[in-house]
Amino acid sequence: MKEPVRIAIVGATGYTGGELLRLLLQHPYVKVVHVTSEQSSETPLTDRLPFLGGRYNLILESFHPDKVAKKSDLIFMALSHTESMEAVRTLVEAGKKVIDLSADYRLRSPGTYEKWYGLRHSQPSLLKSAVYGLTEIYRSNIAQGCLIANPGCYPTGALLPIYPFLKAGYLDTTREIIIDAKSGISGAGRMPTGKTHFAEAHEAMVAYNVGAHRHLPEIEQEIYRIAGRRGTTLFTPYLLPVNRGILTTVYLPLNRKLSQKKLESTLDIYRDEPFIRRVAGSPNLAHVKGSNFCDISVFATASDRMAILMSAIDNLVKGAAGQAIQNMNVMMGWDERLGLMAPGFFP
Ligand SMILES: NC(=O)c1ccc[n+]([C@@H]2O[C@H](COP(=O)([O-])OP(=O)(O)OC[C@H]3O[C@@H](n4cnc5c(N)ncnc54)[C@H](OP(=O)(O)O)[C@@H]3O)[C@@H](O)[C@H]2O)c1
Known part of the structure; x- marks a missing residue:
């Protein structure tokens, strides 16, 4: 029996x-x-996370990169944006594999990072070597990577349904892609704010950062990389009064008329993906809760060259921790489903 990582x-x-x-x-x-x-x-860890009572016997420690590098082989960084940037260098230089869940290594251009996060990127050369961890799209790069920039939750929910259509060359780059995405409150992290505490968010629904959310440059960066052409994306995120989940609707301009059948067959690219499920009708947040699935559907419209794509993910799983574990499995050459799907679910 090998030692655990x-x-x-x-x-x-x-x-x-x-x-x-x-x-x-x-x-x-x-x-x-x-x-x-x-x-x-x-x-004790379980004082802060009582739902893990009896499962872990660990004491929380303050973060010292050298100590982390000494004690571990692979590190998940789950800090707020801007907090990981410096420390990641120490860990990578120590030869460790790092998966950063924050936005610090997602944007390839330091200038774009500075514009959206208000801070000069201090590690531009490391930024170049980071691999964007949208597993289904960049699997072979992830397998070779030491530093994975785990995607944002909104970009995951938007890019997975869009990708097959870009890859097939169906995007009309002269028109805007419109993305509407509704997220559960846990997307904002554990610390309550004036907008996210219960009395504000319960039985309410509100859009925020309309047209100017920080995930927009990330979505546009990846659309450009896949489609090879710069386009414009209009993105409106909403806070949905549920704990978890992101329901995304994409209005995708097409450069040709595609039948419902053709639209559906474009998703065949995901035929062998363990975590992508094609569904008929609207995806439902309740059906992906707690799982690493991304449920996707596509609809032809009466409008000549426009399709509607929808997806549902759990923002904390496929939108964060689950995708990070999927990426770890790819980096380590393990079955991608380990830790994410009960063995009984494996075909
Ligand atoms: N929530 C989501 O759905 C989601 C999805 C995708 C990506 N992400 C990204 O993942 C990262 C973590 O998100 P989250 O929702 O888990 O955030 P969170 O609930 O706010 O947790 C942040 C964690 O960082 C620690 N922390 C805060 N400031 C720190 C500092 N200066 N130095 C060291 N540790 C510090 C906190 O520890 P203490 O408070 O105990 O000190 C806490 O453990 C963020 O960058 C977020 O953007 C989140």
């Missing part, structure tokens, strides 16, 4: 950190050995 989770007390811990319990080849928190260092 030693895992550290930096920012273990947040929503995505907790989700990594939940999912990794069912992974046969890894052991979480180190967990960090700044607010609660030196306290």
Whole structure:
């Protein structure tokens, strides 16, 4: 029996950190050995995450990159954006594999990062070597990577349905792609704010950062890389009063008329993907909750050259921790489904 791969989770007390811990319990080849928190260092992990009671016996420690590098083989960084940037370099230089769930290594251009995150990127050369971790699209690069920039939750929900149509060359790049996406409150992290605490969000629904959300440049960057042409994307995110899930609707301009049958067959590219399910009718957040699935559907419209695409993901799983584990499995050459699908589900 081989030694398990030693895992550290930096920012273990947040929503995505907790989700990594939940999912990794069912992974046969890894052991979480180190967990960090700044607010609660030196306290038991399960004091902050009581739902894991009896499953972990770890003490939270404050984050020191050298210590993390010494204790672990692979590190999940689950910190707020801008907090990972410096530390990741120490970890990569120590020869560790790193999967960063924040936005710090997603945007390839340091100038774009500075524009949207208000901070000069201090690691432009490392940024160049980071691999964008949308598993279904960049699998072979991820397998070779040391630093994976795990995608944002909205970009995951939008890009997965769009990708087959870009790849097939069906996008009309002279018209705008319109994306409408509704996210559960956990997308904003564990710390409540004036907009996200219960009394504000319950029985309410509101759009925010209309046309100017930080995930927009990430979505546009990937559309450009896949389609090879710059287009314009209009993106409106909404807060949905549920804990988890993102329901995305994409209005996609096509450069030719495509029948419903042809639209559906374009999704055949995902035929062998374990975590992409094609559904008839609208995807439903309830059907992906807690899972790494991305449910996708496509609809022809009366409008001549326009299709409607829809997807549903759990923002904390396929939109964050689940996709990060999927990426770890690819990096390590393991079955992608490990830790994410009960063995009984494997064909
Ligand atoms: N939530 C989602 O749906 C989602 C989806 C995709 C990507 N992401 C990204 O994943 C990252 C984590 O998101 P989250 O929702 O899990 O956030 P969160 O719930 O706010 O948790 C943040 C974590 O970072 C720790 N932390 C905060 N400031 C720190 C600092 N200066 N140094 C070290 N640790 C610090 C916190 O620890 P203490 O408070 O215990 O000190 C906590 O464990 C973010 O970059 C987010 O954008 C989130």
